[in-house]
Every structure is written in C-alpha cells, then in structure tokens.
Amino acid sequence: MNIFERLYLCFYLRKKKKLLNCQKKLPFPVISVGNLTVGGTGKTPFTIAFSKELKKAGYEPVILTRGYRGRLKGPVIVSEDMNAEDAGDEPLMMAMEGLKVVKGADRYAAGVYAIEKFGFDEHNKAVFILDDGFQHWKLYRDLNILLVDGYKGFGNFRLLPSGPLRSPLNEIFEANMIFITKKENETLKDKLKAYGAKEIHFAPIKIEGIKNRDGRDIQPDGKRAFAFAGIGNFQSFIDCLSKLNLKIIGQKKFIDHKRYTEKTIKKIEKLARDSELLITTKKDFVKIKDKILKPELCYLEVSLKINKKSVANIIDFLLKLKHDRA
Template sequence: MNIFEKLYLFFYLRKKKKDLKSQKKLPFPVISVGNLTVGGTGKTPFTVALACELQKRGYSPVILTRGYRGRVKAPVIVTKEMDARDVGDEPLMMAMEGLTVVKCPDRYRGGLYAIKKIGFTDRDRVVFIVDDGFQHRKLYRDVNILLVDGFKGFDKFHLIPCGPFRSPLSEISEAHMVFITKKQNEAIYQGLKEQGIKEIYFAPLKIEGVLSIDGRKIEPSGQRVFAFAGIANFQSFLTLLNDMGFKVVGYKKFIDHKKYSERALKKIFTLASEAELLVTTKKDFVKIKKFSNLPNSLCYMEISIEINSQTVDKIIDLMHNC
C-alpha cells in the first residue's frame, strides 16, 4: 500500500468511526445495497428487482438515494417527469419503474421526509432500501447487502486513488449477504468462500431487449450498430450487444454519469452515420430523451437483475430478525 492509499484509508476510517458514533435509526426496516468498488456492479437493477419483489409480498418499499450529480439538494420524491440533471440518472430510472424514490444526500433525512410526505403510519409495511449504501454508515441498516461484479470480481486490490476500492477488502465481512451479479461466476464464488464468506448468492443479468424510442422491441438480426454510453463497465455493454446478435461497427465511451449536451449528441450522430442503429443504455437514454430531433435509429438496452424467490425470503427473514 503506497502513501496515497494510506492517506485515503486514514481519512476513510476516521469518517467511518465518526459516522458510526452518530448513527441514526429510522422507525422502519432498512436494507442497504452497495459495493466495495467504484463502478457498476448492477446496484440500480438489483435495487429495482428487490423493491418489486417486496411489493409483490405486500410491502411498501421506498428507495433512498443520494442522486449522484443531481442538482437538487433538498429531499424530493422523484417522478418520471423530472429531469435527470436535477435528480440524477439512476433515481429517474427507478422512478420510471413506478417505484417510490426519494433523493437526498442524507438518507436518514430522506427517510423521515418520505414518512411525513407520504403519511406512513405504524400499520404500514414500509421497507427502506438504501441505494449505494455500503459506505453510508450515518444510517443504521438492518440488512447489509454487498454486490460483486460477476464479470470482473476483484481484479485490482488497491484503494482509491490507485485502484477501484472505496473500502478495504476486509470489510466484505460486514455484509449479511453477498451477491455475485450479472454472471454466475464459480471462480469468484470459490474465492469468496475461501475468504470465509458464507452467505453467497447469484443475481444474474437478464436482457429484456433493445427498444426503440417509442418502446418497440428491436429483434437482433446482424444490424450494424454504433454504441455509446457513460457507464462504469462499458466493455460489458459492447459484449452484450454482440452476444445478442448485433454487429458493433463503432462506439463512443464516456465517463460514468455523463451529462449530455446537444453539441455532444450531434457529434455522436455524425460518428454513427454509417450504422443502421444507434444504441445506448437506459441510464443514458433517460438523460437524452428530452432533446428534440432525436433520430429514429436511436434505441436503448433494457436490462434487469434476477433474484430468486427463496433468496428474497431470506432477505425478509434477516430484515425482521437482525
């Protein structure tokens, strides 16, 4: 560990100690969904899948999110009509699924806001789900869920700024359950077992399809595709498109949570002039759908995460017994 990692770890542990000392508890169960590393492990689709499963069982899930890069700082209930620039791309995606989403950097404050605004009482079966909550220790969590990317695992064991780790690898033991997402990777499973992790589950990726602007499903038949996205794991996006039966003939990669302008989109459309389809992710699409004159060739990939019923029952048992 070099000096930069040591400095990061020093301030990280100091903040952790401070947050745990002043930790607050909401009057309803709280499930945290997070990861150890920077980048996409499928937190948003996992959170959506979990919330939907809880709804089926008669619960009222409320997703608490900081709304990364969203301009609004005060607590707000996110609706699908809002602008991603105000509330963040991922909160808007979750709201578009018909879920209750509260954006607030202080998740405890956001939870209290939801209770008051919606009017929950002790009779309601409310469950708060903290999106990207593993490092957010200001709020007490009844169940701590950790996600590991099934494509990448833990390939570089270095802390920020020298690697992808936001937390030391040893903190994996703080999770009640660890889910290997996107791909059922047995090597990662065995590696976690060797670290003494007992509660390990799989949550594979499910490709719902590629949809046009008006919601029509595009059947892949070797069409030439230009792909663009601002996501953490861009290579997996390209791999999925090729595996589906599209032919990626060009692409443009942006930083995660990219904020698009008309000028940037015009450049993309020019680069994609030779392609039959222009494909992005839903996370990117929610940010550009407000622009006018979008080409008819523009499509987006819809994905989800599968959590089997028995595993959801396990989460609920932990929620009530921890």
C-alpha cells in the same frame, strides 16, 4: 500499501468513526445495497429488481438515494416526469419503474420526509432501501447487501487511488449477504468463500431486449448499430449487445454519469452516420430521450435475476425483525 492508499485509508476510517458515532435510526427496516469498489456493479438494476420482489411480498419499499449529479438537493420525491439533470439518471430510472424514490444527500432526513409524505404508520409494511449505502454510515441499516461485479471482482485488490476499492477488503464481513452480479462467476464465488464470506448468491444479467423511445420492442434483425454509453462497466454493455442479432459497426465509451452536451450529441451522430440504430443504456437514454438523434435512438433493456432462495431469506429476516421489535 503505498503512501497514497495509506492516506486514503486514514481519512476513510476517520470519517467512518465520526459518522458511526452520530448514526441515526429510522422506525422502519433499512436495507443497504452497495459495493466495495468504484464503477458499475449493477446497483440500480439490482435495487429495481429487489424492490419489485419486496412489493410482490406485500411490502412497501422506498428507495433512499443521493441522486448523483442531480441538481435537486432534496429531500424530494422523484417522479418519472422529472428530467435527469434535476433528479439524477439512476433515481429517474428507478422512478420510471413505478417505485417510490426519495432523493437527498442526508438519507435519514430523506427517510423522515418519506414517512411524512407517504403517511406511513405502524400499519404499513414499509422498508427503506439505502441505494449505494455501504459507505453511508450516517444512517443505521438492519441488513447489508454487498454487490460484487461478476466480471471485475475486486480488480487489483488495491485501495483508491491505486485500485478500485472504496473500502478495505476486510469490510466484506460487514455484509449479511453478497450477490455476484451480471455473471455467474463460480471462481469468484469460491474466492469469496475462501476469504470467509458465507451467504453468497448470484444475480446474473437478463437481456430484456432493445426498446425505442416509446418503450416498444425493436427487432435486431442484423441491423447495423452504433453503441455508446457512460457507465462504470462499458464492456458488460458490449457483451450483452454481442448476444443479439446486431452488427456493431462502432462504439464509444464515455465516463460514468456522462453529461451529454449538444457538442457531444453531434459527435455521436457523426460517428453513427452509417448505422441504422443508435443504441445506448437506459441510464444514458433517460438523459437524452428528449433530444433529437439520428439514426433511431434506442436502449438496451436489462434486468438482474434474483433467485427465490435469497428473497425468501430476506423476507424471513424482515419477519424476524418485526417480531423482535414488537
């Protein structure tokens, strides 16, 4: 560990201790979904899929999110008719799936706000999903779900700024469940088991297809396509497109949570002038869906598959928690 990693760790542990000492607790179960690394591990599609599974089981999930780069400070309920500049790209994506989403930097305050606005009482089966919550110690969580990218794992196993780790690797033991996302990486699973992790599941990518502005399916049919995105793991996006009947004639990678200016839009249009389709991720699409782009703008729709056993384990946990609190 070099001096920069040591400095990062020093500030990290100091902040964690301070926030744990003033941790607050909501009157309903809180499940954290987060990761140890920077970059995309599929938190948003996982949170969407997980919330839908809870709804199927009769629960009322509410996603508490910081809403990175969204201008609204909150707490505020995110609706699908908002724009990404105000709500943030990922909260807007989740709201567009018909889920209850509350944005706010203080997740405890956001939870209290949600209880009041949605009128929750002891008769409701409310569950709060703490989006990107592994490092949000200000709010007590009853269950920690840790996501690990099935392509990247933990990279070089170094802390920021020398590597991708936001938290020390030994904090893997604070996770009650681990999901390897995007790819069923058995080698990574074996490494996690060797490290001491116990409950490990897979949540692989499921390609739903290509959608146009109106959400209708577009048939690839060997069309020439230009791909672009501003996400944490650009390669996984390209890998998904490579499985479709498309001819990728060009691609452009942007930084995560990219803000698309008019200048950037014109640059993309120029790069894609020989293509029939302009394909991006849904996360990027929600930020530019009202802008005019040529050729036809569309997005890749993907989801993460969460196996029935892991869902059943979480439901059992919630039932036990309710019994213990009674």
